[in-house]
Amino acid sequence: MANDEQGFLFDLDGTLMDSVYQHVVAWSEALQSVGLAIPVWRIHRRIGMSGGLFARALQRESPIPITDELREQLNTLHTAAFERHLVNVRPLPGTRELLQRLTDEDVPWAIATSGRARTAMPMIETIGLDMSKMKIVTRDVVPYAKPNPDLFLEGARQIGLPPEKCFVIGDSIWDILAARRAGSLAVGVLSGGYGENELVQAGAFRVFEDPAHLDRGLFELGVRI
């Protein structure tokens, strides 16, 4: 039985890397430094969505106009703050083992993140696998980030499978929405801090705790390894 009929497209933050809370706090710091006090839980709910969409959503709650200049400034402030927190960011339990197993068993997979290469690559490096052999799709190479389907469509293209044959693994509502728009089957993980019900309600076919749990439960997705 060939395994090449199933592929995996992984979100990065909160799915493979334990980086959501550092992103949340970095955004909070960036927003506060320009005088915007957005409650932190509302930022958490928006991690993983595109920066442009985030800025538009922000505009609805902001007393000051979010100009293109301010948006650029916020992106720069967030990146700088996140880089300060990067030293505390680790891969989630099971990330390395899961990706190694899929590689060993010739199950194609890619990483598709709303983040820029600049912040994503140093994190992916800490997983400890050969990056030259990985397919990695970042915000830099597609016109729109999540919840648009572009990142997952490009990931599917790179692994040579139609998106309908790919599972999308993500921790946030944006991953699941983007997966559905791409025509892929979404699978949730709790490791980004969303509640299980929210992910199921958005359309996750299954929810695992983290990559280690998914690794043990791959057979539940019909993966014959």
Place this chain on the structure above:
Amino acid sequence: MANDEQGFLFDLDGTLMDSVYQHVVAWSEALQSVGLAIPVWRIHRRIGMSGGLFARALQRESPIPITDELREQLNTLHTAAFERHLVNVRPLPGTRELLQRLTDEDVPWAIATSGRARTAMPMIETIGLDMSKMKIVTRDVVPYAKPNPDLFLEGARQIGLPPEKCFVIGDSIWDILAARRAGSLAVGVLSGGYGENELVQAGAFRVFEDPAHLDRGLFELGVRI
């Protein structure tokens, strides 16, 4: 119609103060600095529970023994890390207005937090109300923190109402469990980052977004103001 038959017992972190994510990151930093890499979302799920219970739960996942000395060290490291983040902590939207309204209308209320006075008091000060007139119950004055009912029972005692006449307002499962053990009616807020379904499933009678939303919806709790 007298309003003195209803009282409010408020959790602090994530309920009145936008401090949950800073606590999460502070715990993560403290744990990492002694070599314990607990995924951050699992820390989030435990914010608001007593430190002793947290240490016991930690023991089940830790490769090293959590001795009393290590526990003390972790508490000290967490407090120091949280104090570094304190500059970014703000009251949640509506906190001041809600507490002022209850005060003006002679509805008795108290704050009951699993935290120590040392970290709680500087936060409460930023709400901008007269602290000398507030009833504040911290971990320092009860034998057990949440989800034991002690903090809420002491809060009810201080405002002179039986706990069955008090609403407990909290953002976490621990608040709701402690409220139920105290015999109070629990009301959830989303501002600590838990999902609505989780709070309802734990037994929250109603869930509001944050203090501002609760302030507008007080009538839904039968408060005649």
